[in-house]
Structure formats: C-alpha cells, structure tokens
Amino acid sequence: MRLIIDGDGSPVKNEVIGLGQRFGLSVVIVTSVDHFTNKEYPPHVSFIYVDKGADRADxxxxxxxxxxxxxxxxxxxxxxxVLGKHARVFHHSGKEYTPDNIDELLTQRFMGAQLRKAGKRTKGPKPFTALDRQQFTKILVEAIQQANATGESHASESSD
Structure with missing residues (x-):
C-alpha cells in the first residue's frame, strides 16, 4: 500500500508524510513541475513531476x-x-470517496459548473482549518489501523 497525493494544492501533504513515516508506508506526491522543490524529504517520500497542463497530474x-x-x-x-482501479480515495477533509457516493458528488460538481456557466455564483470551499487537519489525520489513522488489522495494507504487495 502506498499513499499517493494529488500534490497540486493539497493542504495535507505534511500530515500524509507523517502518517507514512509512522506506519511504514511509501508516500508518492504527484505534482506539476511548477511545484518543483529541492527541499529534503524522508526516504519514504518520492515525487513524480508532470508537465504543466490541466489534468496532467490526474x-x-x-x-x-x-x-x-x-x-x-x-x-x-x-x-x-481511481476507484475503478481498486484503490481507496480520500478527500483532504477525511471523507472517503466510494462507489456509493461518487455519482452524487460528480452530479453536484456538474450542477455547480452549470450554475457558474449561467452566471450564477456558487460557494467556494471553506478555508482549511487546524481542526480540519486534525480531523483528516484522525480519520486516516483509523483507516490505516483498520487496514492493518484486516491485512488490507498488504494487498498490493501480495498481488505483485
């Protein structure tokens, strides 16, 4: 199991890096070359840089x-x-995307885009707070611990 971060604009990179270290998991950050860094990271962290452009990191x-x-x-x-590739997916709020909720979320996104296209204003995301950061970390810790207890965290290693 690896933790892969959609790195452009993710507010929880440091939390994921810390959880990777705590639980012995590799962390891969995929980000645009616009965000290239020479900053030193722990050995369990790697970067994949992609060219500029919409959806390249995706x-x-x-x-x-x-x-x-x-x-x-x-x-x-x-x-x-990603759900179609048998991976788990989490929002930085801690909410897990699942086959049961993704269609509704995509529909909400589409409706918001339609409203904006028609000149209507829609609410943007709320500012990300320290409490949000703590909630994300708590949820991910619980999910990792549950995965470890059920052996899920080794699924990708055993399928190689």
Whole structure:
C-alpha cells in the first residue's frame, strides 16, 4: 500500500508524510513541475513531476495507481477513475470517496459548473482549518489501523 497525493494544492501533504513515516508506508506526491522543490524529504517520500497542463497530474496518478494504493485528492473526477482501479480515495477533509457516493458528488460538481456557466455564483470551499487537519489525520489513522488489522495494507504487495 502506498499513499499517493494529488500534490497540486493539497493542504495535507505534511500530515500524509507523517502518517507514512509512522506506519511504514511509501508516500508518492504527484505534482506539476511548477511545484518543483529541492527541499529534503524522508526516504519514504518520492515525487513524480508532470508537465504543466490541466489534468496532467490526474492522468499520471491513474497510470501509476496499483490495487491497494490510497489516493488523497479533492478532485471528484480523479477519484472516480481511481476507484475503478481498486484503490481507496480520500478527500483532504477525511471523507472517503466510494462507489456509493461518487455519482452524487460528480452530479453536484456538474450542477455547480452549470450554475457558474449561467452566471450564477456558487460557494467556494471553506478555508482549511487546524481542526480540519486534525480531523483528516484522525480519520486516516483509523483507516490505516483498520487496514492493518484486516491485512488490507498488504494487498498490493501480495498481488505483485
């Protein structure tokens, strides 16, 4: 199991890196070359840089994903593609995207886009708070612990 972050704009990179270290999981951050960094990261963290352009990171994540990986993204479209590859997907709020809720989320996204296209104003996301960060971490810790207890975290290693 790897933790893969849709890195462009993710507010929880540091939390995921910390959880990867705590639980011995690899963390892969997929991001645009616009976000290239020389910052030193722990050995369990790797980067995949993609060219500039809409959805380039998303396409690379879909290509990179393996069964058993977990993805952290706020992109509903990417989440729907990743679910089809037998990976778990989490929003930075901690909400898990599932086959049971993804259609409704995609419909809400479409309706919002239609309203904006018609000149209507829609609410943007609320500011991400320290409490949101704590909630995300709590939910992911519980999910990792549950996966470890059921042996799910080793699904991708055993399928190689």
């Amino acid at each position: 396409y690379r994540i879909v290509k990179e994903i393996q069964p058993g990986d977990w993805v952290i993204t706020q992109d509903y479209g990417l989440a729907s593609l």
